[in-house]
Amino acid sequence: MxxxxxxxxxxxxxxxxxxxxxxxxxxxxxxxxxxxxxxxxxxxxxxxxxxxxxxxxxxxxxxxxxxxxxxxxxxxxxxxxxxxxxxxxxxxxxxxxxxxxxxxxxxxxxxxxxxxxxxxxxxxxILDAAIYSAMGLGGKFGIVTTGQQWEPLFDEAIASMGLSSRYSGTKGTGFDAVSLHGSEVSDIMIKASIELVKQGAEVIILGCGGMSNMRSTLERDLCEKVGRRIPVIDGVxxxxxxxxxxxxxxxxxxx
The missing domain is CATH 3.40.50.12500 (Rossmann fold)
Structure with a gap:
């Protein structure tokens, strides 16, 4: 080989x-x-x-x-x-x-x-790919991620791309990629997504490759909570x- x-x-x-x-x-x-x-x-x-x-x-x-x-x-x-x-x-x-x-x-x-x-x-x-995809689906996008330490880092990344006007913010769930399991994580991700929607997000991006298998469930549950379709993007x-x-x-x- x-x-x-x-x-x-x-x-x-x-x-x-x-x-x-x-x-x-x-x-x-x-x-x-x-x-x-x-x-x-x-x-x-x-x-x-x-x-x-x-x-x-x-x-x-x-x-x-x-x-x-x-x-x-x-x-x-x-x-x-x-x-x-x-x-x-x-x-x-x-x-x-x-x-x-x-x-x-x-x-x-x-x-x-x-x-x-x-x-x-x-x-x-996958960050760039997710953002390119999100911008075709809505005016502003928000990012749901793992630890809160990513919030200022993603703010800086989006600003460096010149896309701050299309960005409603990032919400960390407090988990790392190793602990992305269980209903508690799902509940926190939904709450974080709802906060971003209230801040103007029309598309939610999953800010961790380990969240890929959560995309369809989060999209379904989020749309039920807010009463309208909110696309969810998996960067992978x-x-x-x-x-x-x-x-x-x-x-x-x-x-």
């Missing part, structure tokens, strides 16, 4: 699919990655392959702040040998997704790694769909 094939622990779709996507979970909790498999398996087209890769045990179990982002980037750069100028094993992918809801520096590391390849992959973070699904769209258009990145 090649150095990359030995690190992939799950795949969905046919190996002969013309559109190949690599989804990287930059924390070390493999269960998070595997939770995404059934979610994405329901929706991917027959001509798409998704490979799933999780960072090694030296990466944080849950990414809870910018320090964890930086540490997980360093670990992944070494694990994937991204600083090797002769790197070739990422060639062939249409899209590579970093499945952490943040301005994760691994996105830029991957862009540098594939720069100069004849057909470089599109590199996507949004990034996969965006990557597929670029591949179908035959578009490669500018770098």
């Amino acid at each position: 090649t150095s990359l094939e030995s690190k992939i622990h799950s795949s969905i779709g046919s190996p002969s699919s013309p559109i190949e996507i690599l989804l990287i979970n930059p924390n070390s909790t493999k269960a998070f990655t595997l939770d995404l498999v059934p979610v994405l398996k329901k929706s991917i087209p027959s001509d798409v392959l998704i490979d799933f890769l999780t960072a090694p045990e030296s990466a944080p179990r849950s990414i809870n702040d910018n320090h964890d982002c930086a540490l997980s980037t360093t670990v992944c750069e070494e694990y994937l040998n991204l600083n090797n100028p002769a790197l070739t094993f990422l060639e062939g992918y249409s899209c590579i997704i970093v499945a952490c809801f943040s301005q994760h520096p691994l996105v830029d590391s991957l862009k540098r790694a594939v720069k100069g390849q004849s057909r470089p992959a599109v590199i996507l973070g 699904q949004a990034a996969v769909d965006l990557g597929i769209g670029y591949a179908r258009m035959g578009i490669a990145p500018a770098f």
Whole structure:
């Protein structure tokens, strides 16, 4: 096996699919990655392959702040040998997704790694993909996330993108990605979403890749509570769909 094939622990779709996507979970909790498999398996087209890769045990179990982002980037750069100028094993992918809801520096590391390849992959973070999707569905979006420490960080991220006028704020639930289970979490997420709707949000974004399997339930329960449809966006699904769209258009990145 090649150095990359030995690190992939799950795949969905046919190996002969013309559109190949690599989804990287930059924390070390493999269960998070595997939770995404059934979610994405329901929706991917027959001509798409998704490979799933999780960072090694030296990466944080849950990414809870910018320090964890930086540490997980360093670990992944070494694990994937991204600083090797002769790197070739990422060639062939249409899209590579970093499945952490943040301005994760691994996105830029991957862009540098594939720069100069004849057909470089599109590199996507799930924060950007979720925001692009949300803006097509409503005027303002709000983000429901894990810990409250993300609230000012996402405020800064949205401001740096020039999108503050489309943003109603972020609400942290007080949980980290490891503890996203149970009815208590669901209740707090609904309450946080309702607060964001009161602040003008017409679309809710799930601010953690570990929330992907909660999207449809939250959308249903939230709409029942507020009496109208409030779309809920999962950044992982949004990034996969965006990557597929670029591949179908035959578009490669500018770098």
